[in-house]
Amino acid sequence: xxxxxxxxxxxxxxxxxxxxxxxxxxxxxxxxxxxxxxxxxxxxxxxxxxxxxxxxxxxxxxxxxxxxxxxxxxxxxxxxxxxxxxxxxxxxxxxxxxxxxxxxxxxxxxxxxxxxxxxxxxxxxxxxxxxxxxxxxxxxxxxxxxxxxxxxxxxxxxxxxxxxxxxxxx
Amino acid sequence: xxxxxxxxxxxxxxxxxxxxxxxxxxxxxxxxxxxxxxxxxxxxxxxxxxxxxxxxxxxxxxxxxxxxxxxxxxxxxxxxxxxxxxxxxxxxxxxxxxxxxxxxxxxxxxxxxxxxxxxxxxxxxxxxxxxxxxxxxxxxxxxxxxxxxxxxxxxxxxxxxxxxxxxxxxxxxxxxxxxxxxxxxxxxxxxxxxxxxxxxxxxxxxxxxxxxxxxxxxxxxxxxxxxxxxxxxxxxxxxxxxxxxxxxxxxxxxxxxxxxxxxxxxxxxxxxxx
Numbered sequence: 001x002x003x004x005x006x007x008x009x010x011x012x013x014x015x016x017x018x019x020x021x022x023x024x025x026x027x028x029x030x031x032x033x034x035x036x037x038x039x040x041x042x043x044x045x046x047x048x049x050x051x052x053x054x055x056x057x058x059x060x061x062x063x064x065x066x067x068x069x070x071x072x073x074x075x076x077x078x079x080x081x082x083x084x085x086x087x088x089x090x091x092x093x094x095x096x097x098x099x100x101x102x103x104x105x106x107x108x109x110x111x112x113x114x115x116x117x118x119x120x121x122x123x124x125x126x127x128x129x130x131x132x133x134x135x136x137x138x139x140x141x142x143x144x145x146x147x148x149x150x151x152x153x154x155x156x157x158x159x160x161x162x163x164x165x166x167x168x169x170x
Numbered sequence: 171x172x173x174x175x176x177x178x179x180x181x182x183x184x185x186x187x188x189x190x191x192x193x194x195x196x197x198x199x200x201x202x203x204x205x206x207x208x209x210x211x212x213x214x215x216x217x218x219x220x221x222x223x224x225x226x227x228x229x230x231x232x233x234x235x236x237x238x239x240x241x242x243x244x245x246x247x248x249x250x251x252x253x254x255x256x257x258x259x260x261x262x263x264x265x266x267x268x269x270x271x272x273x274x275x276x277x278x279x280x281x282x283x284x285x286x287x288x289x290x291x292x293x294x295x296x297x298x299x300x301x302x303x304x305x306x307x308x309x310x311x312x313x314x315x316x317x318x319x320x321x322x323x324x325x326x327x328x329x330x331x332x333x334x335x336x337x338x339x340x341x342x343x344x345x346x347x348x349x350x351x352x353x354x355x356x357x358x359x360x361x362x363x364x365x366x367x368x369x370x371x372x373x374x375x376x377x378x379x380x381x382x383x384x385x386x387x388x389x390x391x392x393x394x395x396x397x398x399x400x401x402x403x404x405x406x407x408x409x410x411x412x413x414x415x416x417x418x419x420x421x422x423x424x425x426x427x428x429x430x431x432x433x434x435x436x437x438x439x440x441x442x443x444x
Contacts, residue, residue, distance in 0.1 A: 022224055028287040031357045051183045059190045066197075067217045070285065070292040070328065073197025080194060084187045133198055135289050135356075143356065 016041050021068050033150035039126050040159045043119050047103040051087050058083035078129040082122050107163045124152045218326040225282040243312040274388055277424040286359035286416050291331040298325040308425045314392045314413030316422050333359055333416055340382035349382055359416045367406040379410050
């Protein structure tokens with residue numbers, strides 16, 4: 001990560017965590033759509049960022065959210081899986097000619113089509129694990145799937161919106 | 171040895187993933203409402219301080235509702251006081267042991283963090299071990315039962331909410347003495363379920379459900395009213411409208427039962443509890 005990226009990332013960190021803990025913690029639209037915007041932090045890491053550090057980073061940020069949500073490790077585990085799967089998704093989406101060195105996994109850098117194909121599956125994975133572990137029993141699978149679907153839409157909507165707003169102000 | 175170290179180096183990300191996954195999953199599986207460390211939940215000092223600041227700001231938007239609730243409560247208390255006076259002047263009951271009179275001590279607290287959308291809901295209050303709060307004390311709102319203290323830190327405590335599918339409590343129907351088990355299930359925070367009511371009982375709508383003295387709550391503390399009777403083959407399952415509005419829970423009372431230790435000690439000699 002270059003120094004400029006680090007500064008950007010700290011900005012995103014402060015923004016996403018304050019949004020998550022002060023606002024979205026208390027929001028569940030229709031009882032099914034919750035937003036986990038802090039997941040965006042892990043998604044917006046540079047494409048070549050090494051998996052070893054991103055695993056530690058995802059674990060710590062998940063645990064931080066668990067602290068406030070009283071969810072005892074559920075977010076940490078969901079984030080961990082996300083960080084573990086991320087390089088495989090990135091590999092699968094390699095454009096012809098490969099990634100530029102220092103490429104960023106952002107909407108502005110990679111374009112909307114790539115970004116959606118990259119972020120949406122990862123968000124769905126995270127949300128499904130979160131809601132499934134939170135419900136704990138398999139008999140709640142219908143409500144888990146419903147929550148996963150609507151919450152994923154909500155999260156990706158907010159993730160794209162925040163990126164658009166931040167770009168505009170640059 | 172060298173090859174072993176090389177192997178570890180080669181697969182370091184996978185190994186790290188497995189280690190961290192085991193750590194986080196063991197945290198997940200240890201989430202039992204009856205035990206748990208206060209570090210990984212919101213009674214942790216840093217988390218609670220942040221939540222307290224947030225609740226201090228949001229508080230102002232709710233004042234009108236708070237006032238109304240307090241007025242209602244005052245009215246209720248005054249009525250109770252009058253009844254009490256009547257009872258005392260008319261019945262000259264001889265009191266040889268006054269410890270039962272002061273069995274329950276009330277503490278007040280503010281709710282600084284709350285959730286109603288999960289399967290296992292908890293809330294955090296701004297009183298802790300310093301104020302005499304201990305694990306297992308009952309927590310009630312001005313309208314009805316709210317939960318039980320789950321873990322405490324010095325200044326804060328987390329409370330297992332009544333809206334916790336993993337934490338059933340004993341309850342009964344006030345007028346008829348029918349007992350059963352109260353267990354919440356997702357998603358509606360306004361209703362809970364009163365299960366295992368035998369078919370021969372005559373239950374009717376709008377019966378009041380209160381706490382059972384088998385549980386740690388004071389006897390007959392209000393919980394809610396029966397709003398629907400579900401026929402489940404060999405038993406009834408009653409849908410109960412809760413008196414406590416968990417979505418607007420702001421001030422609660424923590425009840426200390428002075429005779430709890432004595433009772434627990436006695437009961438631990440015989441293993442008939444769950």
